[in-house]
Amino acid sequence: MKNQKMIASLFTYDLEMARVMVREIVKKEKTYLHWSMSLGDYTRVSEALNSSELTNLEGELINGLRFRMARKMRNINPYEKILKLSEIKKERYKKDALSKGVYITGGIGDCLEIISTIKPWFSREGHNGVYIVERERYAQLRRFAEENELNIKSIMKIRHNERSVPSHLLLGALGQELPYAKSIIKKREMKDRKKYNLMCCWTAKGEGDKLSGWCRSIEFSYAIEIYKKCLRNGIKGEEILDISAWKDWEKEYLSKQGIKTYNPMIGDIKDMYDLITKSQNIITIDTALAHLSATMDVQTNLMLNKYHDERWEVLLTTNSSYRKNCRVIKQVRYGDWKEPIDKLSEILKINS
Numbered sequence: 001m002k003n004q005k006m007i008a009s010l011f012t013y014d015l016e017m018a019r020v021m022v023r024e025i026v027k028k029e030k031t032y033l034h035w036s037m038s039l040g041d042y043t044r045v046s047e048a049l050n051s052s053e054l055t056n057l058e059g060e061l062i063n064g065l066r067f068r069m070a071r072k073m074r075n076i077n078p079y080e081k082i083l084k085l086s087e088i089k090k091e092r093y094k095k096d097a098l099s100k101g102v103y104i105t106g107g108i109g110d111c112l113e114i115i116s117t118i119k120p121w122f123s124r125e126g127h128n129g130v131y132i133v134e135r136e137r138y139a140q141l142r143r144f145a146e147e148n149e150l151n152i153k154s155i156m157k158i159r160h161n162e163r164s165v166p167s168h169l170l171l172g173a174l175g176q177e178l179p180y181a182k183s184i185i186k187k188r189e190m191k192d193r194k195k196y197n198l199m200c201c202w203t204a205k206g207e208g209d210k211l212s213g214w215c216r217s218i219e220f221s222y223a224i225e226i227y228k229k230c231l232r233n234g235i236k237g238e239e240i241l242d243i244s245a246w247k248d249w250e251k252e253y254l255s256k257q258g259i260k261t262y263n264p265m266i267g268d269i270k271d272m273y274d275l276i277t278k279s280q281n282i283i284t285i286d287t288a289l290a291h292l293s294a295t296m297d298v299q300t301n302l303m304l305n306k307y308h309d310e311r312w313e314v315l316l317t318t319n320s321s322y323r324k325n326c327r328v329i330k331q332v333r334y335g336d337w338k339e340p341i342d343k344l345s346e347i348l349k350i351n352s
Contacts, residue, residue, distance in 0.1 A: 011214050013335035015039065030054055031061060037068055038212045040307035040334070045069060071310035074317055079172035090173040093165050097173075098122075101130030101164040103155065104137075108269060108288040111137055113181060113311065114167050115150065116295045116321065120179035132164045143270035148186045180320040185296045196260075197239040198230065198348075199279035201289045202303075205245055215305045215335075216285045220250050222341045226283075227259060229350040241275065243289070264289075281348065286312070294322045301347060303340055306331040 009021050022035045023044060030053065036044045045065060048054055054062050063082055070078030085093070104114050115131055122129030131152045133141065138154035145152040171178060202223045204213040227240060237258025244261075246254070251261050264272055272292055276282065282293045282300040286309055293300040304312060308330075315322040327347065329340045345351050 010035070010211055015334040019044075033065055034068075034209065035211050037065075037310075038209070038215055038307060042069070042072060068310050071314055074313050076314060076318065077171065077175060077178045078314075079168050080175045080178075083169070083172035085169075085172050090175065093169045093173040097165040097170045098125060098127055101132050101151075101153070102167050102170050103132045103164040104167045105134065108137065108140060109286075109291040111141065112184070112288065112291040112295055113315070114171070116181040116184045116291075117179060118167065118170065119150075119184055120182050121174060121177070124179070130164070140268045143268055144273050147270065147273075148184060150184065180318045181295065181315060181322055183295050183297045183321045194280040195239075195278040196241045196275075196280065197235050198281050198283060199241045199243065199275060199289075200226075200282075201243050201284040201287050203244040203246065204285055204287055212309075215307065216287075218285060218303060218337050218341075220246060222337050224253075225341060226344065226348075226350070227254075227257065229345055229352070230348070231257070232352060233350045235350075241279065243272075243275075283344065290326070294325045297321060297325055300326050301344060302326040302328050303337075303344070304328060304330045306334045 010018050019039050019041050025032050067078050070081050135154050202218040204216040240259045242261050243264050284290045285303045332339050
């Protein structure tokens with residue numbers, strides 16, 4: 001019961017109190033150190049990594065923290081920094097990737113980011129590339145991959161003796177050859193008239209990390225503030241599409257305003273892809289929508305919380321499709337979305 005109360009106290013706008021609570025939790029269970037990252041307590045993470053207190057943790061967990069810290073320091077290829085592969089292993093992994101494919105894990109956003117990074121290397125080597133994913137991801141990506149000529153396979157269809165190279169090993173092997181993320185979309189003719197003026201995602205579920213999901217999500221009241229301004233400025237409710245994971249009463253409120261809602265969980269990435277092509281403006285927090293629209297060469301208003309995922313430190317400072325297509329609106333104060341929302345209003349020219 002005490003631990004449940006401590007965890008509940010993390011969901012607060014009082015940053016210092018949340019950090020104190022996490023430090024207490026970490027004293028008992030070191031695997032929660034990733035929460036310190038979500039709260040920007042990088043000093044605590046560095047102290048732990050440079051001491052002997054993590055010796056009982058699995059190497060994968062420790063490397064995960066080291067990887068995130070390397071990204072925070074804007075290391076262009078943190079995989080190379082963490083893995084420290086020999087030249088012989090680098091060449092072997094690259095050769096195996098070309099002949100057997102690359103195995104990718106993680107969420108949809110992770111898959112899209114990795115494919116958009118590896119695909120330029122495959123092209124440079126004269127290969128289309130084979131991307132092997134978990135069965136669930138395959139179901140989500142299959143139709144999208146077919147349309148964009150990406151060779152994606154399910155791990156269930158790969159024999160053991162054809163084992164592919166895990167993506168992190170190939171990325172580490174590429175070293176300073178690591179390409180910048182580029183568009184993975186096959187160009188197609190876009191219709192002149194867009195069905196939606198706005199396509200928005202304000203919430204994150206944070207699967208496996210509820211604190212991260214809470215930190216990234218924007219309150220319903222701020223979404224309503226933007227929508228009311230849109231309606232006052234001549235944008236019709238039916239021209240707004242909201243794909244956020246709102247509560248039932250919140251969806252009902254939006255419906256009464258004429259605003260369309262859509263649950264992305266009922267479709268796949270191809271459905272999302274089609275909706276993006278029908279939308280004039282994209283507004284999203286750090287979700288799969290941000291990765292998909294960025295790799296589609298679609299201009300995106302990316303709302304980032306103060307202590308955002310470290311991947312953006314690299315993606316937005318390199319000459320990648322993310323930097324090219326994402327207009328970043330960052331949170332200035334932890335938990336406070338007022339300034340970013342005001343800035344978004346200016347960008348959309350809906351201040352009144």
